[in-house]
């Protein structure tokens with residue numbers, strides 16, 4: 200018998216200390232975008248193995264402004280020369296409607312240095328933090344008491360206020376973060392924040408005040424964070440004059456959920472990073488939060504219409520790749536490989552196109568199986584949605600052919616081609632790229648005329664109405680030599696097939712035939728699809744009777760297209776040694 204050591208014994212369940220007589224957040228929904236604060240240049244930056252250079256910070260700042268962030272935490276000015284000088288750069292260069300936020304610990308000399316960096320700033324937020332949780336007070340501050348913590352917070356707030364008067368203007372705001380809010384006694388958080396508020400001054404119209412409630416480390420389920428925020432929202436003094444900000448981290452993988460529930464609990468503002476960069480498992484992901492709003496019909500007031508350029512900047516500046524499965528941004532999140540997903544998406548798009556044609560409205564509601572967001576809204580093309588591997592079905596490969604060649608394959612041909620694709624994907628043991636799939640299609644059905652051993656040269660059709668028959672004389676090039684065949688039948692195709700049977704001793708019969716036009720203008724071409732039974736050949740594979748051949752012909756003339764489809768079959772028969 201194996202005895203496992205149980206590591207869980209050294210952990211205690213998180214205790215929810217919030218006492219709410221009534222809990223409102225579960226019945227709320229989010230109806231508007233929060234105020235956003237992007238902290239990529241601070242919390243994101245401080246977590247990177249190689250923090251951003253000055254140049255990288257410039258690139259990131261520009262992208263954040265372009266996306267539409269109006270509050271950006273640009274640096275921890277007391278941390279490094281780059282952070283200090285970059286703060287000064289931001290002061291000089293950001294548009295006047297963008298507030299610059301900077302962070303300092305509750306250490307007076309560092310606060311002074313931080314505010315010095317902000318000199319001349321039109322709109323600034325001075326962000327200070329102090330460890331308030333029992334664990335942090337015990338571990339970091341050697342058992343600092345609650346009273347000592349309040350005294351330190353008040354002293355640092357007063358310092359910020361005085362320095363703001365000296366260097367700043369009325370637009371400058373204070374943000375105070377009790378760290379780790381989510382592990383601090385709820386009553387104590389309110390107590391220390393009320394003391395900060397008193398020190399700062401309650402006239403927050405001219406001196407805005409933000410209380411940031413960080414889940415510095417995510418330690419519980421999202422509902423508990425929501426309870427903590429709702430308690431703060433209901434008990435902090437002058438609630439209407441202060442802003443409640445959220446700052447979730449993602450240690451349990453629930454930061455987005457926690458942040459959404461906490462907005463329902465009354466918060467006004469959200470701090471996070473693009474694609475969830477940040478300490479350890481990251482800050483809450485601002486892209487996911489914003490696009491989650493978008494798919495609920497709420498404008499996030501941010502522009503993600505070119506998500507690829509955002510990914511480029513994030514990967515370049517952070518030097519960390521975005522995971523292929525990352526919500527919204529990952530390379531694979533708008534791709535379907537599996538057959539039933541592809542089938543549903545293909546049908547969904549066909550219906551969507553029909554609805555767009557039917558309506559005069561510019562807006563057609565998005566109801567697409569498996570795709571919660573229209574990829575075009577974030578600048579992704581439809582071509583990349585369906586990709587083909589051994590898990591795919593006929594819908595996937597026929598979608599690729601439709602999108603790339605405009606060929607709307609008949610259902611039975613889809614099945615036929617899909618068996619060829621399946622064999623190829625299994626043989627290669629990987630995905631087939633679109634160009635490989637197209638090549639397989641072109642080669643399988645001899646669509647490229649110059650590659651054919653059998654070619655159409657010329658034809659002459661005579662219709663004999665009295666006898667109700669068609670006489671055909673057709674010239675074929677066979678391995679470079681021109682040969683003339685003659686045949687009669689009900690129509691041009693049957694005449695041609697009769698001529699072939701006569702010439703090659705085959706016993707071919709039309710099994711299925713369809714055609715459609717390609718392109719919408721007068722110069723459009725026709726495509727013909729034909730399947731023929733070769734009665735002489737026995738099938739030895741039950742799933743695809745090998746005595747069925749499919750042919751595809753494309754030509755400006757419908758008749759020539761139909762002849763080419765038969766010729767495509769002839770080429771296949773030769774390849775299969777059937778003629």
Ligand SMILES: CC(=O)SCCNC(=O)CCNC(=O)[C@H](O)C(C)(C)COP(=O)(O)OP(=O)(O)OC[C@H]1O[C@@H](n2cnc3c(N)ncnc32)[C@H](O)[C@@H]1OP(=O)(O)O
Nearest residue numbers: 242245275277278279304305306328329339340351378415
């Ligand atoms: C949750 C968060 O994200 S908080 C933000 C964290 N971000 C960063 O730390 C990035 C930038 N930081 C830095 O560059 C550096 O840590 C600095 C410049 C801030 C400080 O550097 P140092 O002075 O060398 O201190 P160091 O980082 O080693 O440790 C922190 C010290 O500050 C002390 N400290 C922290 N907060 C306070 C406070 N409010 N009052 C007094 N001391 C404090 C700690 O107790 C510790 O002191 P100790 O060395 O006497 O034990």
Ligand SMILES: CC(C)C(=O)C(=O)O
Nearest residue numbers: 242328376378413415
């Ligand atoms: C400085 C604070 C807000 C922080 O980053 C955190 O607690 O996670």
Ligand SMILES: [Mg+2]
Nearest residue numbers: 242415446478
């Ligand atoms: Mg943080």
